[in-house]
Amino acid sequence: MPAPEEPVWKRWLDRLLMLNVLLVFAGAGFFGVAVVAQTQGQPRPMDWFQQLWQPLFTPAISLLIMAALISGILSWWQRKGPMADRDSES
Template identity: 45%
Template sequence: MQKVLDWIDKILMVDVFLVMLGFIWFAIALIGRSTGLPLGWDLWYSLWQPLFNPAIALLITGAILTWAVKKLNQRFGGDGE
C-alpha cells in the first residue's frame, strides 16, 4: 500500500507543477490580452478544457484520495502514523 501512495504522491507533485505553470501562463497571457500583446491567450484557452481542467481535477481528487487512504491506514493499520 505504501508503494501505491508513493506513486500517487509523485504523480501529484508533477501535477502541482503543471497547474502552477498553467496559472503563471494564464496570468501572463491575460495581461498580454488586456494590453493587446499576443502572449499565448488563444493557445492557453484552447488547452484549458483538455489539459488544465483535468489536471486541476486530478490534483484535488488525488489529494482527497491520499488523505482518505492515509486516514484509513492509520485507523485500521495500527501503525500509529
C-alpha cells in the same frame, strides 16, 4: 531499524503526481501572463490558454484534486483505524 523500502510503483506514482502539480502551477503562471497580455491588447496568449484548457489543464486540475481527496481520506482512515480497535477492547 531501517525504513521499509517503498514499492517501485509508488515512487513512479509520486513522480507523476509531482509533475502534475508542476503542470498546474505552470498553467496558473501561464494564465497570469495571458491575462496581463490581454490587458495590453495582445489576445494571442489567452487564445492559446483557452485552446489548452480542456485537453490539458482541466484533467490536470481534476487529477490534483482527486489525489488530494484520496490522500486525505486514506490518512483519516489510518488514524481512525487504531482508535476503533482501542474502543472495542474496553
